[in-house]
Amino acid sequence: MKSLDLSTLHFEHNSWVKELAFYKEQIKLYTDRVEELTEKNTKTGIREQLSQFMNQFKVQNEVIDTLNHKIKSQEEELVAAVEANEVKASKTSFDDQAGMYSEMAKFHSIYNELKTKFLRFCEEWM
Numbered sequence: 152m153k154s155l156d157l158s159t160l161h162f163e164h165n166s167w168v169k170e171l172a173f174y175k176e177q178i179k180l181y182t183d184r185v186e187e188l189t190e191k192n193t194k195t196g197i198r199e200q201l202s203q204f205m206n207q208f209k210v211q212n213e214v215i216d217t218l219n220h221k222i223k224s225q226e227e228e229l230v231a232a233v234e235a236n237e238v239k240a241s242k243t244s245f246d247d248q249a250g251m252y253s254e255m256a257k258f259h260s261i262y263n264e265l266k267t268k269f270l271r272f273c274e275e276w277m
Contacts, residue, residue: 160225171218178211181204211262222251
C-alpha cells in the first residue's frame with residue numbers, strides 16, 4: 152500500500168477523474184458506433200457480437216461511475232482531514248485509500264483489452 156502526501160493524492164484523484172471522463176466519452180463514441188453497425192448488419196452472428204460489445208461498454212461505464220464515486224469519497228475524507236487540522240494534514244502521509252491504484256490499473260487493463268477487441272472487430276467487418 153502506497154503512502155502519499157496530501158497534494159500528491161489530490162493530484163492523483165484529479166488525474167483519475169479526468170481520465171475517467173475521457174474514457175466515458177470514448178465509450179459513448181464506441182456505443183454510437185455499435186448502434187450504427189447494428190443497423191447496417193443483419194447477420195445474426197455479427198449482431199450477437201455487437202450486442203456483447205454494447206453490454207461490455209455498459210459494464211465499463213458502470214465501473215467508471217463506481218470509481219468516480221470512490222474518488223469523490225476519498226476527496227471528501229481529505230477535505231475533512233484538512234478542515235480538522237490543516238497543518239497536521241499537510242504533514243501526514245495518506246494511504247492509497249481502498250487500493251485505488253490497483254483498481255485504476257485493473258480498469259485500464261480491462262478497458263484497453265475491450266477497446267482493442269472492438270477496434271479489431273470493426274476492422275474485420277467494415
